[in-house]
Amino acid sequence: MPEDDARPSGAKTWEVVVGWVEERILDGRLVRGSMLPAERELATQLGVSRAAVREGVxxxxxxxxxxxNVGAGATGGTMVAGEPHVALTRMLRMHVALANFPAxxxxxxxxxxxxxxxxxxxxHADDGARARMREALNAMDDDELTREEFNRFDTRFHVAIARAAGNRLATDLTVAIRESMRQPIMRxxxxxxxxxxLRSQLRSQHHAIMSAIDARSAAEAADLVEHHIWSAYEAMPRLH
Amino acid sequence: MPEDDARPSGAKTWEVVVGWVEERILDGRLVRGSMLPAERELATQLGVSRAAVREGVxxxxxxxxxxxNVGAGATGGTMVAGEPHVALTRMLRMHVALANFPAxxxxxxxxxxxxxxxxxxxxHADDGARARMREALNAMDDDELTREEFNRFDTRFHVAIARAAGNRLATDLTVAIRESMRQPIMRxxxxxxxxxxLRSQLRSQHHAIMSAIDARSAAEAADLVEHHIWSAYEAMPRLH
Structure with a gap:
């Protein structure tokens, strides 16, 4: 029966499962922590193969x-708080690489x-968050870093700022988009x-952003980060 | 063999497939229009079950x-220009409903x-785009509309503006987020x-935004849309 789905006619049955779950999330019948019915039960209920259920899940x-939900079988799943940013990051990263979105x-x-x-x-940044930003910042001051290492700490600095935002959607989208630019920026x-x-410009811009965050000067920090991002973009012709 | 994946030990094998595709997209070996290897071939190459390949795909x-790629079997797939916003919208809508992202x-x-x-x-809005905005706007002036119909045209107005932006990522994210708020706003x-x-406030705010767009007054239009969104938010206590 699972093999049914290999046939083109079965290509959409997993979508039935996704639609079923989505409908119940949107109307509130499934909430965080809810368990899905067992795979066999859901397959019977929706009139699709167990493979389709598994694929939808x-x-x-x-x-x-x-x-x-480990130990409860493949579909004994729990609705989650989840980590939407993992999926978002992966998705945006691939679409940016496919140039569905120009740089x-x-x-x-x-x-x-x-x-x-x-x-x-x-x-919103607390002492711990500021320490993480400063750590990435200081690491970038090391002249021995390869460009790849520099890029890694650069990403880490921007991600640390985003994580301190206290708005999960803003954080997730910012991180996903910054991560999606990691390889193009590296190139x-x-x-x-x-x-x-370029390295010395990026360093001094980062330090200025850090100082504005330490001073809690939101408008200044926002202007500095905007100038920083555009000037890095302009410095890298291959992005244009 | 497909049933292997029902076992917890196989729970990650589809990720091998996703990782394989992702790696090739990021390094440019797979581009838009590339074909994946056949399901059987990919399964052998990656040492996973065909079901895992299918799930990854x-x-x-x-x-x-x-x-x-219809007619070429389940994995004779084409890399796509795709419609990232469809997947984004669905994903954000569910995460908003799960309150992973507060309103x-x-x-x-x-x-x-x-x-x-x-x-x-x-x-960037051309005559056609402006006509679509005005159509949604005029529809909202009808006093006979139900709140649901009003909400539908309201979404359509905002989506028409977003589609006219000429920046596909901005459009896709704006549409996905506006769509994800459709049900909470409806409630x-x-x-x-x-x-x-509230209806008369929303109408006059929309007309003001439309006038600013017609006048190509970007800064004014942006301020008006910001005021409009926050005032609607404040008017709906259940969102808070």
């Missing part, structure tokens, strides 16, 4: 909507999201003519 | 990354995205004490 796991468009969206999360971080770094110049 | 279809957080993000897409629409409408007052 896996799809929703990949979206961070369901999580597997200029992504950068424009990145600017408004990082303006928001940086402003919010000025109000951009590799092709920059004057790497030392 | 379905997951990527649900993310809008792959699309089925206040969503509204805050919605404001910065709609500011951006409205500003861009001032520059909010149902509980508003003075519906006629």
């Amino acid at each position: 896996r799809t929703l796991q990949a979206s961070g909507v369901l999580c597997p 200029r468009d992504v950068t424009q969206v990145r600017v408004v999201l990082e303006r928001l999360s940086t402003s919010l971080a000025c109000a 951009g770094f590799d092709e920059v003519a004057d790497w030392h110049l | 379905r997951t990527l279809q649900a993310s809008g990354v792959l699309c089925p 206040r957080d969503v509204t805050q993000v919605r404001v910065v995205l709609e500011r951006l897409s409205t500003s861009l629409a001032c520059a 909010g409408f149902d509980e508003v004490a003075d519906w006629h007052l």
Whole structure:
């Protein structure tokens, strides 16, 4: 029976399962912590194969909507608080790589999201969050870093700011978009003519952003992050 | 063999498939229009069951990354331009419903995205786009509409603006977030004490936004849309 789904006619049956779950989430019959019926039961109820149920469930796991309940079988799943950002990041990263979203468009969206999360971080960042930002910042001052290592700490700095925003959707979207730009930025770094110049610009811009966050100057921090993102974009011709 | 995946030990094998595709998209070996290897071949190559391959592929279809190539079997898939917003919308809608993202957080993000897409629409909206906005706007002036119908045209007005932005990522995110708020806003409408007052406020705010777009006054349109979104939010206590 699972093999039914290999046939084109079965190509949509997993969507029945996704639709069934979605409908119940939207009308509140399934909430965080709810258990799905067993795989066999759900298959009977929806008139689809168990393979279709499994595929629908896996799809929703990949979206961070369901999580597997270990030991309870494949569909004894729990509705989750989940980690939507994992699925979001993966999805955006692939779509950016497929150039469904040109780098200029992504950068424009990145600017408004990082303006928001940086402003919010000025109000919400606690000592621990500020320590994480400063740690990434200080790591970037090491002249021995490869461009790849530098890029990793650069991402970490921006992600630490986003995580301090206190708005989970802003954080998740900011992180997903920053992560989706990691490889294009890395390739951009590799092709920059004057790497030392770019590196020192990025460092001083980061330090200025950090100072504004420490001073809780939300408007200034937002303007600095916007200028920083656009100037890095302009410095990397391959992104254009 | 497909049944292997029902066992907890097999719970991660579909992720191998997703990871394999993702890696090749990120390094450029798979581009838009590329075909995946046949299901059987991919299963052998990755050392997983055909069911795992199928589940991985379905997951990527649900993310809008792959699309089925009808007639070529379950995994004879094509890499796509895709419709990332369909997957994004569905995902965000469920996470908003699960309250993984509180309405206040969503509204805050919605404001910065709609500011951006409205500003861009001032520059990029052509006659057709403006006609679609005006059509939704005029429909909302009908006093006979139910609250649900009013909400539908309200969504359509905001979506028409977002689609005119000329930045696909901004459009997709704005539409996904606006759509994810459709049901909460609908429930909010149902509980508003003075519906006629709210309706007339929303109408006049929409008309003002339309005028600013017609005048290509980007800064004014962005401010108007921000004020509009927050005032609607404040008027619906159940969102708070």
